Amino acid sequence: MDIQFVGEHLLPGKVGQFFVILSFCSALLATISYYFATVNSANISIPNSSEGWKRIGRIALILNVIAVIGIGSSLFYIIYNHLFEYHYAWAHSSKKLPVHFIISCFWEGQEGSFWLWMFWQAVLGTILLFKAKSWENPVMTTVMLSQTFIASMLIGVDILGTRVGSSPFLLLRQAMEAPIFSRPEYLSLIPDGNGLNPLLQNYWMVIHPPTLFLGFASMIVPFAFAIAGLWQKRYSEWIKPAMPWTLFAVMILGTGVIMGSFWAYEALNFGGFWAWDPVENASIIPWLTLIAAVHVMIAYKNTGHSYFTATFLVLISFVLVLYASFLTRSGILGETSVHAFTDLGMFWHLVIFVVSFLVLAIAFLVIRWKELPITTKDEETYSKEFWLFIGALVLALSSFQIIGTTSIPVFNAIFGTKKAPPVDLIEHYNKFQSIFAILIAFISAFSQFLKYKKTDIRKFYINTGIILAVSVLVTALVLYFTKVYTNPIFILLTYFSVFSILANGKILVEALKGKWKLAGSAVAHMGFALLLIGALVAAATNKVVSINNTGTGFGDEFSKSNDPKENIILYKDEPLKMDRYTVTYKGDSVEGVNTFYKVNYQVIDKGVVKENFNLYPNAQQNAKMRQIIASPDTKHYLFNDIYTHVSSVPLKDEAEHESHDGHSDDENYEKPSTHELSVGDTVRYRDGYILLKAINRDATVQNLTLNTGDIAISMDLDIVSEGNTYKAAPVYVIKSGNKYDFGKTVTEAGLKLRFTNVYPDKSKLELMVYQKPKAEKSWIVLKAIEFPFINLFWGGTIIMVIGFLMSIFRRSKELKSETGKSSISSLE
């Protein structure tokens, strides 16, 4: 086409697209160079070849870093300057978007989140450049291979008729077809972008995705080390340098997952902190296998057992990261999740990515199978390595179960079946996962008293026995306070979690006395057990407090079933008793795109106000889409949370809409009532009464000139409603023989009053009273849930992360002191 489009800024897109291509080519070059650097290092006939390749590999890596930053900067420039000729900016941002949320636009679209992944991988690659030492060549080969794959997702170039990847620099007119694109000045017709999904306009969404993607990206490093170990036949050496990286990945991914959970709790009206949504599952699946891997890696390092399990789990974890991104990005989840991305035509591209790395992992394991340092000896039953192994298996099984159910749509696609996920999904997952959790809590506790290789059995039983006994008492207390004694599984889970906290607490106390080695694991295990209790209590005993027990609304089909009615309607300023709270809706205020609904909570005990606080759940009213997006507000106590969100509110634009559309104003009112009054008479209406105080015989009406012979009379009315008095003076006019009346509206009382006739013979005046239907008073439909002890869940998470940090420091110190030693010994 030869149309000269007006006002387009093509340069930033061209620069960006250049960097996209550069990032792909440099990643590919780095992969090839590092590959030859690795292969040729063993070849003595060409002595300098390896060094040369390595230099090219490093330069390519640096180019890649520059390219990745270039892509990010170009994209930021485009979004920041609202260049809506670009599809990405048009689809994910708008002019109204605050600057600090521009960064969130990066992860609303698939392209941006691939970029984020690529960015972290580039950062990790740079760190490896300095830290990997003798591992640099083989490890970087794998890391850059993964980088090449991700870069290929962004190139968006047609190869043999199929579009490969999806570029963030696609122009709007290239992305879609519409008649306006045949006009040169089409840009002036596109005033604004679609805007960022309001759910992402939350500060948690600024930090949650980068954390999660750092977690995903960092899982390539242990994978690359494991491959390098197999490739270079340095079978057992790789575990030690990979250890801090593995712990780092587990810590960051775990933090990212919980941040997502916290975001869901704080900002989404999911009604909880975990919903077993496929998108959530996708992030926890690789986390479980990698945490299992950490445990068997430790077992191997100390005893030489579980080599295959450790290697396999490390390898499969990264493959599962890829599988997870396939699940969430290919659109395959379709009918089972509302949160997944829609397909961008990359279905098979993603499949190739997953399969390539799966084949790579399996091929190396098969080729090297005979040489793997697998012990034929059995572990002792009373040894730490045995139970580390069993613990890892339980974690892997737990992950396996989540994969199985989450993958139902994948099985449907492969086998052509039409199975649907379980009807009660949460119940289905909880059934399995609570049992796995019990086992994990139990093993994580008693195995701490076991030693590697051989344990003093008597001492072990004494230690375990005492703590098991003490746990009974503590559990009884916990059960009493948390009220989770309703189900034997709950009791068991509480018991073993308490056991784990106490047992690891004992280890921690010993660690403080000098045996520092186990401190990190003790803290992490305690945090995890605390998290389990918190999750259990909050999930099992949370209760909806907004139960509809007003007695209204019953009598339809539903009154037959005894389903709890979980939403209540609150009219403005009409207090309602809800559980132990008296709740009043006080009104709303608008701030930007959000409408905040002020809800007052009071605890009144024998007439004394014990507690008084306001919550401001908000909703984004989206006039264009006629929808609201509700976000909760939560009152945090130390031991429980009151979580409140609006589930339905009157749409703002609707009311205005009608009156603008030329409908009669009277339609907003109920059928009027007509009254004949004399001075001093009162009229009762629903919310109070109206008093005719006096008659004003020479009333005036604005913009109406009265000639002689014309009459204008007004009524002086007092409206008394709920203790307030309002005044109104409707006017009755006879002008040139025609009757007119000028009604008055009293918005506060929801009334419209018309003075419609005069009956001189009866000396009565006619008043028509229009009242707004009760519904027109402001109302909100509210749902409130009490989450007891949820702070244990968040607190446990924080403690667990601290434990991971301690372990990372310990392992990297170990690594440093050892490399230090070996370099000294090589000097001698």
Add this chain to the structure above:
Amino acid sequence: MKKSSIIGIIIIAIAIGVIISTYADSSTYGTFSEAIETKSDLHVVGHLDKQKELVYNPQTDANYFAFFMKDSKGKECKVVFNGTKPQDFEKSEQIVLTGKMVGSEFHASKILMKCPSKYTKDQIEVKEATSSVITKS
């Protein structure tokens, strides 16, 4: 027998158990006719009948929402949901219900809908321009 083999067998047994139980727990995507036959919970996929009335009056009952849905076979049924009306329900393209038949009504415990949300679908919104473009050209 070696301990590792025993453990291996146990793990495989549990894994198979998990698979079977997942299979047993899984439900099916059905139609209203199947829902009438089975009486048990299942998923029904369909779309909203926009000709018929949606009933949601929070003033009388904030937890009663009723509408008519046509399933994939074209059979129509009244659906009752014990909760609030999902906000942009009228715009839904496809609905997945979870629930069962009670009498002649389908009582849904969960509603999942796919909407042509402006955040996921490309629908260019040109400010009052499309029509003026046509008239001008």
